[in-house]
Amino acid sequence: MSFSGWFFFIFSLSLFAPVPISSSSEGVSNIAAEFLNYAKKGEVFDWIKSIRRKIHEHPELGYEEFETSKLIRTELDKMGISYKYPVAVTGVLGFIGTGKPPFVALRADMDALPLQEMVEWEHKSKIPGKMHACGHDAHVAMLLGAAKILQEHREDLQGTVVLVFQPAEEGGGGAKKLVEAGVLENVKAIFGLHVYPDLNEGKVSSTSGPLLAASGFFEAVISGKGGHAAIPQHSIDPILAASNVIVSLQHLVSREADPLDSQVVTIAKFQGGGAFNVIPDSVTIGGTFRAFSKKSILQLKQRIEEVIIGQAAVQRCNATVNFHGNEKPFYPATVNDEGLHEYFQDVAGDMLGVLNVKDMQPLMGSEDFSFYQEVIPGYFFFLGMKNETKGELASGHSPFFKINEDVLPIGAALHASLAARYLLQTQADTSTLNVKRHDEL
Ligand SMILES: *[C@@H]1O[C@H](CO)[C@@H](O)[C@H](O)[C@H]1NC(C)=O
Ligand SMILES: *[C@@H]1O[C@H](CO)[C@@H](O)[C@H](O)[C@H]1NC(C)=O
Numbered sequence: 001m002s003f004s005g006w007f008f009f010i011f012s013l014s015l016f017a018p019v020p021i022s023s024s025s026e027g028v029s030n031i032a033a034e035f036l037n038y039a040k041k042g043e044v045f046d047w048i049k050s051i052r053r054k055i056h057e058h059p060e061l062g063y064e065e066f067e068t069s070k071l072i073r074t075e076l077d078k079m080g081i082s083y084k085y086p087v088a089v090t091g092v093l094g095f096i097g098t099g100k101p102p103f104v105a106l107r108a109d110m111d112a113l114p115l116q117e118m119v120e121w122e123h124k125s126k127i128p129g130k131m132h133a134c135g136h137d138a139h140v141a142m143l144l145g146a147a148k149i150l151q152e153h154r155e156d157l158q159g160t161v162v163l164v165f166q167p168a169e170e171g172g173g174g175a176k177k178l179v180e181a182g183v184l185e186n187v188k189a190i191f192g193l194h195v196y197p198d199l200n201e202g203k204v205s206s207t208s209g210p211l212l213a214a215s216g217f218f219e220a221v222i223s224g225k226g227g228h229a230a231i232p233q234h235s236i237d238p239i240l241a242a243s244n245v246i247v248s249l250q251h252l253v254s255r256e257a258d259p260l261d262s263q264v265v266t267i268a269k270f271q272g273g274g275a276f277n278v279i280p281d282s283v284t285i286g287g288t289f290r291a292f293s294k295k296s297i298l299q300l301k302q303r304i305e306e307v308i309i310g311q312a313a314v315q316r317c318n319a320t321v322n323f324h325g326n327e328k329p330f331y332p333a334t335v336n337d338e339g340l341h342e343y344f345q346d347v348a349g350d351m352l353g354v355l356n357v358k359d360m361q362p363l364m365g366s367e368d369f370s371f372y373q374e375v376i377p378g379y380f381f382f383l384g385m386k387n388e389t390k391g392e393l394a395s396g397h398s399p400f401f402k403i404n405e406d407v408l409p410i411g412a413a414l415h416a417s418l419a420a421r422y423l424l425q426t427q428a429d430t431s432t433l434n435v436k437r438h439d440e441l
């Protein structure tokens with residue numbers, strides 16, 4: 001039976017019975033399997049893989065994703081999918097379906113990392129010092145895969161799917177800029193995924209409520225007075241002051257935070273001095289801090305500044321602290337909507353089997369997907385890639401990071417099913433409501 005056949009069958013049932021379309025209805029639950037079969041078809045799978053490899057060879061950093069964005073637009077053009085560009089420098093918004101409400105969004109991030117790839121393979125990064133080491137190349141390819149599936153079934157879509165190709169996830173807060181540009185206006189829900197090397201192929205995992213932490217970055221310059229290393233009394237040593245600052249910063253989580261409220265302060269950068277016998281003028285340190293609540297993250301921010309300045313002063317040094325709010329905005333916590341969690345479990349369970357839909361412990365990592373979730377209900381989940389018979393996978397942000405490309409059709413089909421079924425269910429629930437058209441169209 002075709003997808004539209006199911007819909008009209010179920011929809012007409014729902015006209016006579018006062019029950020909403022339930023995901024246990026046989027027709028709706030077959031959508032996931034049908035989409036997965038389509039995505040696994042040789043030519044579709046090969047096409048998704050080839051897009052991922054092209055992007056992998058040409059990684060671009062946040063807000064510089066010009067070629068990636070062009071490739072996306074070229075593919076959307078070929079499929080006859082309309083889009084809006086540019087949004088937030090390199091972002092692309094695609095639209096599939098009726099052009100009318102309800103609207104549901106799917107998001108992929110496009111940026112790479114400033115890392116030299118160490119994996120030797122045919123499609124290794126051609127740009128020295130830049131690499132897709134977080135899998136965003138795969139995310140873009142899977143969203144284009146979803147676009148193909150949805151466009152193929154566009155006649156059956158009961159509303160509009162908004163494809164969000166987002167710049168600058170890695171610290172740049174591209175999601176924040178897209179929200180400010182109004183991309184979520186009239187959109188009812190948004191879904192996003194991330195490839196995950198620690199979870200088996202064929203499995204997905206996430207949770208309801210807080211999933212990833214809020215995060216901020218800081219950098220501090222601790223200034224003393226340089227001089228001869230053998231005559232310390234004529235200098236003010238910023239190396240020792242910075243060392244004490246770092247030790248004091250470690251007391252924030254251990255002594256000031258509630259042990260049941262997870263938080264992290266990590267100093268990841270320490271730069272100072274260049275010779276064995278010279279005390280330098282200054283030292284630069286930097287790092288990140290994480291917490292789940294807004295209150296805790298703001299408390300950490302305030303105390304980090306106080307501790308750096310106060311502890312530097314103990315050793316007669318001056319310090320300035322910069323939180324880089326413009327280039328690296330604070331990311332809120334990624335908090336999944338409870339209703340969407342149940343919905344996701346139904347859709348993913350229908351596609352992969354309920355035993356392959358895992359519950360996940362929250363992580364202290366962070367994601368700018370959280371900016372969307374501050375505005376509308378959103379759901380973020382992880383797509384497993386581990387398969388020992390295909391070799392070990394390195395963790396994200398490693399120069400040895402690899403993608404298990406066999407999961408690409410799963411991600412594409414999940415995206416497409418989440419959107420298509422969401423529209424069917426929302427349309428059935430609100431068919432009597434008169435909702436405004438999306439401003440973008
Ligand atoms: C792991 O890969 C092998 C082939 O390389 C495949 O037969 C197997 O189904 C994969 N395992 C899972 C869980 O997908
Ligand atoms: C710290 O700042 C004060 C006031 O500007 C200045 O007088 C002092 O020399 C500075 N100390 C160091 C070690 O830079």
Ligand SMILES: [Zn+2]
Nearest residue numbers: 134170396397
């Ligand atoms: Zn990353």
Ligand SMILES: [Zn+2]
Nearest residue numbers: 134135136194
């Ligand atoms: Zn990432």
